[in-house]
Amino acid sequence: MAYVLAVANQKGGVGKTTTAVNLAANLATGKRRVMLVDLDPQGNATSSLGIDKQNIPVSMYDVLLAGQDVANAVLETNRPNLFLLPALPDLAQAELDLVHQQRREYTLQRLLAKVDAEVVIIDCPPALGLLTVNALTAADAVLIPVQAEYFALEGLSQLLQTIQLVKSGLNAKLEIFGVVLTMYTKRTLLSDQVKSEVTQHFGNKLFETVIPRNIRLAEAPSYGKTIQEHDKWSKGARAYKALAKEVVHRANI
Numbered sequence: 245m246a247y248v249l250a251v252a253n254q255k256g257g258v259g260k261t262t263t264a265v266n267l268a269a270n271l272a273t274g275k276r277r278v279m280l281v282d283l284d285p286q287g288n289a290t291s292s293l294g295i296d297k298q299n300i301p302v303s304m305y306d307v308l309l310a311g312q313d314v315a316n317a318v319l320e321t322n323r324p325n326l327f328l329l330p331a332l333p334d335l336a337q338a339e340l341d342l343v344h345q346q347r348r349e350y351t352l353q354r355l356l357a358k359v360d361a362e363v364v365i366i367d368c369p370p371a372l373g374l375l376t377v378n379a380l381t382a383a384d385a386v387l388i389p390v391q392a393e394y395f396a397l398e399g400l401s402q403l404l405q406t407i408q409l410v411k412s413g414l415n416a417k418l419e420i421f422g423v424v425l426t427m428y429t430k431r432t433l434l435s436d437q438v439k440s441e442v443t444q445h446f447g448n449k450l451f452e453t454v455i456p457r458n459i460r461l462a463e464a465p466s467y468g469k470t471i472q473e474h475d476k477w478s479k480g481a482r483a484y485k486a487l488a489k490e491v492v493h494r495a496n497i
């Protein structure tokens with residue numbers, strides 16, 4: 245069985261996709277077979293890897309709800325060891341259609357059991373609906389990106405509550421893998437305040453690696469490139485490389 249990590253936070257724009265994509269890419273360079281699962285109907289992870297959405301025969305909606313074999317949806321990404329289960333806008337409908345499924349929270353878990361990979365990274369949508377609950381039910385652990393800004397912790401209690409509910413009812417092994425600060429601006433009062441607040445709440449769950457605000461990270465998806473491919477010497481690239489190291493260490497994978 246693969247080690248499954250869900251990247252979740254119901255706030256949009258906090259760096260979930262950037263973290264999922266670049267973490268997956270970094271882990272894949274270490275010879276592990278990595279499957280990135282795009283679970284957001286916006287399909288940003290899919291585009292970020294340079295996949296042409298006009299050209300996707302089978303995607304996450306089809307495997308979750310239309311009985312397609314998951315193997316038919318797996319895309320190669322032209323990067324060794326990095327594979328993708330892509331998302332298209334029709335995945336938004338899954339949020340509604342899953343409601344009628346038996347054991348609806350376990351749908352993704354059942355699919356992932358058939359996936360050939362050592363590590364699975366799930367890029368969650370910005371909501372706490374059934375898609376995210378499916379991700380948390382399928383996951384060994386959840387990684388929470390938190391943007392270093394005002395109100396950073398607002399809404400996190402809802403996420404933590406959802407994680408607790410999933411843990412107590414659906415997936416007892418689920419744990420909080422870690423919290424990573426994103427879009428951090430060095431030596432500003434605000435960033436420092438957010439950091440100490442997050443440390444107070446999460447203690448050693450906070451990753452030592454902090455992801456800086458870095459324009460290269462924002463540019464890379466528009467070229468369909470990971471940060472390593474776009475500018476491997478950038479601060480963003482170095483940060484995600486360091487984060488991947490920490491993840492490997494913590495997960496013991």
Ligand SMILES: Nc1ncnc2c1ncn2[C@@H]1O[C@H](COP(=O)(O)OP(=O)(O)O)[C@@H](O)[C@H]1O
Nearest residue numbers: 256257258259260261262427456457458461462
């Ligand atoms: N560390 C960063 N520095 C600069 N821009 C970033 C950084 N992380 C993410 N971004 C940009 O911020 C936006 C939101 O990030 P994204 O990863 O898509 O968040 P989410 O998936 O949580 O909605 C995107 O345009 C992304 O390119």
Ligand SMILES: [Mg+2]
Nearest residue numbers: 260261284288
């Ligand atoms: Mg996203």
